[in-house]
Amino acid sequence: MNFRIPLFALIAAVLVLVSGCQRPAQLRVEDAYVQLSPIEGRPSAGYFVIHGGPQPVSLRGVVTPSALRLEMHETVDENGVSMMRPIDRVEVPAAGEVKFEPGGRHIMLFGIDGGALKAGELPLEFIFSNGDRILVTAPLRRTGSAGAAE
Ligand SMILES: [Cu+2]
Numbered sequence: 498m499n500f501r502i503p504l505f506a507l508i509a510a511v512l513v514l515v516s517g518c519q520r521p522a523q524l525r526v527e528d529a530y531v532q533l534s535p536i537e538g539r540p541s542a543g544y545f546v547i548h549g550g551p552q553p554v555s556l557r558g559v560v561t562p563s564a565l566r567l568e569m570h571e572t573v574d575e576n577g578v579s580m581m582r583p584i585d586r587v588e589v590p591a592a593g594e595v596k597f598e599p600g601g602r603h604i605m606l607f608g609i610d611g612g613a614l615k616a617g618e619l620p621l622e623f624i625f626s627n628g629d630r631i632l633v634t635a636p637l638r639r640t641g642s643a644g645a646a647e
Contacts, residue, residue, distance in 0.1 A: 521550075521551045521592075522548065522549060522550055522551055522591065522592035523548070523550050523551075524547075524548065524549060524550030524554065524589070524625065524629055524631070525547075525548050525550075526545050526546070526547050526548075526621075526631050526633050527545065527546050527548065527633075528544075528545055528546050529543065529544070529545035529621055529633045529634075529635040530543065530544060530545070530635050530636050530637075530638055531543040531544075531606060531609075531619065531635050531638065532544070532599075532640060533609070533614075533637050533638060533639050533640060534640070535639075535640040540605045540606055540607045541605070541606045541609060541637075542599070542603045542604065542605055542606075543559075543597070543603060543604040543605075543606060543621065543635060544596075544597045544598050544599065544603055544604075545596075545597050545621075545633070545635070546594060546595070546596050546597070547587075547589050547594070547595040547596075547597075547623070548592075548593075548594055549590050549592050549593040549594065549595070550591065550592070550629075551591055551592070552591055552627065553588065553589065553593075554588075554589050554625045554626050554627045554629070555586045555587060555588050555589060555625065555626040556569075556586060556587040556589060556595070556623060556624070556625055556626075557585075557586055557624045557626055558585070558586075558623075558624045559621055559623055559624070560621075560622050560624065561606070561619055561620055561621050561622065562620065563609060563610050563612070563613035563619035564606040564607060564608055564609045564610065564613075565607050565608030565610075566606075566607040566608065567604055567605070567606050567607070568583050568604065568605045568607075569583065569584045569585065569587065569602070569604055569605075570582065570583055570584065570602065570603055570604070570605050571601065571602045571603075572600055572601055572602070572603070581603075584602070586626075587602065589625075604621075609637075613637065614637065617636060617637050618634050618635060618636045618637055619635055619637065620632060620633070620634055620635075621633050621634075621635050
């Protein structure tokens with residue numbers, strides 16, 4: 498029996514892991530969370546960061562089984578008045594970064610179900626133009642009494 502073969506295999510495995518750190522950008526969604534509206538019956542807002550993969554894609558939608566309705570919105574300034582309007586897609590450049598953040602793009606969730614509220618989190622599925630679907634779990638954050646939602 499030759500003990501060198503397993504050792505070489507181990508070294509090869511380590512090399513694969515190390516080179517994995519430098520592999521091309523991978524499409525992914527990070528830092529997702531939902532800021533619950535402090536007012537019952539009002540929609541809550543969700544935020545996240547999309548990291549682009551090797552090819553440009555567009556985000557076509559976000560779905561969840563834990564809310565009655567989910568919309569993608571952007572906040573725009575019209576004559577000094579901050580308004581939000583629905584958007585149906587967002588371009589994600591290759592290896593780029595697209596943020597959904599307070600004061601900008603966000604998702605709006607209407608009618609989050611009691612089970613998700615109790616669990617303190619809900620699943621979000623991101624649907625991309627290249628067929629990729631990415632499922633993440635978004636924690637629900639409650640707003641302090643003095644905090645402003647949205
Ligand atoms: Cu909105």
